[in-house]
Each structure stands twice: as structure tokens, then as C-alpha cells.
Amino acid sequence: MIIVTGAAGFIGSNIVAALNDQGRTDIVICDRLRSHGKWQNLRKARFSEFVFPEELDAFLQNRPNVEAVIHMGAISSTTATDGDEVIEKNFRFSLRLLDICADKAIPYLYASSAAVYGEGDMTFRDEISPDAIRALRPLNLYGWSKWQFDCVVADRVARGEAMPPKCVGFRFFNVFGPNEYHKNDMQSVVAKIFPVVQRGEVVPLFKSHRAGIGDGDQRRDFVYVKDVVSVILWALRKESPSGIFNVGTGQARSFRELAEAVFGALKQPVKIDYIDMPVSIRDRYQYFTEASLDHLRQAGYSAPFTSLDDAVTDYVRSYLDTADRFR
Numbered sequence: 034m035i036i037v038t039g040a041a042g043f044i045g046s047n048i049v050a051a052l053n054d055q056g057r058t059d060i061v062i063c064d065r066l067r068s069h070g071k072w073q074n075l076r077k078a079r080f081s082e083f084v085f086p087e088e089l090d091a092f093l094q095n096r097p098n099v100e101a102v103i104h105m106g107a108i109s110s111t112t113a114t115d116g117d118e119v120i121e122k123n124f125r126f127s128l129r130l131l132d133i134c135a136d137k138a139i140p141y142l143y144a145s146s147a148a149v150y151g152e153g154d155m156t157f158r159d160e161i162s163p164d165a166i167r168a169l170r171p172l173n174l175y176g177w178s179k180w181q182f183d184c185v186v187a188d189r190v191a192r193g194e195a196m197p198p199k200c201v202g203f204r205f206f207n208v209f210g211p212n213e214y215h216k217n218d219m220q221s222v223v224a225k226i227f228p229v230v231q232r233g234e235v236v237p238l239f240k241s242h243r244a245g246i247g248d249g250d251q252r253r254d255f256v257y258v259k260d261v262v263s264v265i266l267w268a269l270r271k272e273s274p275s276g277i278f279n280v281g282t283g284q285a286r287s288f289r290e291l292a293e294a295v296f297g298a299l300k301q302p303v304k305i306d307y308i309d310m311p312v313s314i315r316d317r318y319q320y321f322t323e324a325s326l327d328h329l330r331q332a333g334y335s336a337p338f339t340s341l342d343d344a345v346t347d348y349v350r351s352y353l354d355t356a357d358r359f360r
Contacts, residue, residue, distance in 0.1 A: 034060065034082075034098060035059065035099075035103060037063065038089070038106035039105035041066055043074075043208070043258065044205070046075055050360045053078060058080060061082045062083045069215055071215045077359065099137070102139055109216075111219070113174050123175070131143075138197065141199070143201070143202050144205060145204045148172070152170070162187065165187075173317070186200060199273070206282075209222075210352075223291065223348060235305065236292050236304060237307070238305055239310040242310055251321070254284065254324045255282070256338065257339045257344035259339065273334075283326040286341050294345035298350060
């Protein structure tokens with residue numbers, strides 16, 4: 034069996050869908066559904082068991098046939114402010130799973146984040162050495178919690194301490210795609226502006242407040258969730274190595290280009306207006322992210338990443354602009 038934490042969430046539910054597509058139903062769902070519609074991400078899913086996060090430690094202790102733990106569960110909001118809750122769910126829970134997987138010899142795949150890079154002054158290189166990771170400077174509580182766990186993994190590897198037979202971390206860049214709808218303000222720009230474009234209205238984008246960068250030309254490494262899942266399932270296979278890997282396209286694109294792709298997918302004329310960025314976020318706003326994929330490619334992942342235009346078109350036409358937008 035494969036255990037997927039955060040399985041009712043955005044990336045987790047797409048992993049479950051992809052495993053189902055491969056004919057696998059021996060999946061243990063670990064998550065909380067609560068009352069905001071996350072259950073719909075699993076409406077089409079086939080799985081064998083469902084456990085709540087607080088039950089997972091005991092569940093793992095009593096199951097001898099676990100093939101892998103794919104740990105996607107976390108507080109993923111970059112605006113989270115409750116430090117105690119974030120450290121409990123993003124760090125301590127991840128650490129408990131790491132210890133159990135090391136003790137039980139279970140492969141452990143987990144979600145890190147490109148938020149660990151902060152401004153990216155040290156470049157977006159996914160080195161696993163303790164010195165390289167300690168040099169990073171996350172800008173928010175979420176990024177800091179993911180960074181701290183990466184530090185523990187790097188320190189344990191460097192000291193030769195007990196680790197799972199395979200331990201793979203994924204530094205996700207700007208992921209978008211189906212099943213992100215429950216994330217509200219943390220949805221991708223594509224999901225947010227889709228209804229605006231559909232109504233034929235003007236899309237607002239932030240002005241630039243940095244010399245040499247035009248309005249709407251702030252750039253991110255936008256990566257389609259289907260490509261993200263492809264990397265994770267590659268890592269699940271026996272031939273993939275342990276390590277921490279960036280998961281992006283390796284090509285930064287502007288928010289203006291992203292918006293234009295949505296207009297193009299809906300065959301609407303481009304209507305963009307530029308508004309002032311809130312003062313509260315100007316000092317912490319990233320103007321550029323781009324994954325270095327050297328490490329991932331050297332490790333053996335050779336599949337191409339979907340182009341921005343093709344990914345946005347698939348998302349809009351196959352999901353957002355349909356009666357059933359769930360994967």
C-alpha cells in the first residue's frame with residue numbers, strides 16, 4: 034500500500050488520481066476534510082483506507098506492507114501567522130514520519146517548497162549540503178518551516194544517521210492546475226482570473242515597484258500540477274535516488290504572459306490593467322523565481338515539462354471551463 038498525506042488537498046489529490054490511472058487502489062488517504070468542500074477533490078478517487086493525521090503514527094506502526102509514504106500534508110499558506118500550528122503540522126509531524134520511516138525502512142517522499150529560497154539571492158539551486166541549505170533565507174513562516182525540515186534531513190544525511198531507504202524532498206515552485214479550488218486566496222493566478230476573463234472583464238495585475246522591471250513583468254516558474262505528479266511518481270520508482278529536487282519548468286514567465294495565456298485559451302481579447310501593489314507586501318515580494326533543474330536531470334528525470342501556453346489551455350478547457358472541473 035501507498036500512504037498519501039494531504040491526499041484531499043491540491044497536489045495530494047492529483048497524486049491519488051494519477052495512481053488510480055495506473056490501476057492502483059491500494060492507497061491510504063491521510064487528511065482532514067472538514068466542511069469547505071475538499072471532499073470533492075476525492076469524489077472520483079478509489080482508495081482502500083482513510084486515516085486522520087493524528088492516527089497515522091499508530092497506523093504505520095501496525096502495517097508491515099507499506100510501500101511508501103508520500104507526505105504532502107501541510108499548512109501551505111504563505112500568509113499563515115500561527116507559528117505554533119505551522120511548526121506542529123509542517124515540522125514536527127514531518128519529523129515523526131521521518132523517524133518512523135527510518136525505523137520501518139519505508140521510502141519517504143515529502144513536500145518541501147521553493148519558498149525556502151526567499152529572494153533567491155543564493156540562486157535557486159537544490160543542493161542538499163547542510164551549509165548550502167543553512168545559507169538560504171526564507172521570507173515567511175511557511176517557507177521557514179519547510180526550510181527547517183530540509184535542514185534536519187541534510188544534517189542527518191551528512192552525519193550518517195538513520196534514514197529511510199529512500200528520502201526525497203520536492204521544492205515545488207508555482208504549481209497550478211485542477212483541484213486547487215478549496216485554497217481560496219491561495220489559488221493560482223490562473224484559477225483566480227479565469228472567471229474575470231470569462232466575463233470579458235479587465236484583469237488586474239500588480240505594477241512593478243522595482244527599477245528595470247515593467248508592470249506585470251514580475252516572473253515566476255509556473256509549473257503544471259500534472260508535471261509535478263510525474264516527477265513524484267518517477268521518484269517513487271526504485272531507480273530514483275534520494276535527495277532534494279526542485280520541481281519547476283526551469284523557465285520563468287511573467288504574470289502578463291500567464292494572463293495572456295488565459296485570454297488565449299478562452300479566445301478573448303486581452304484586457305489587463307495594472308494596479309499598485311499593497312505596501313504591506315512590497316518589501317517581501319519576489320520579482321523572480323526559476324528552478325534550476327540540473328540536479329533533477331542528472332538524477333535521471335528526462336521527461337519534458339509542459340509549456341505555459343499548453344498547460345494553461347489544458348487547465349482552462351479541460352477543467353475550469355467545464356461542468357465538472359475536478360480531476
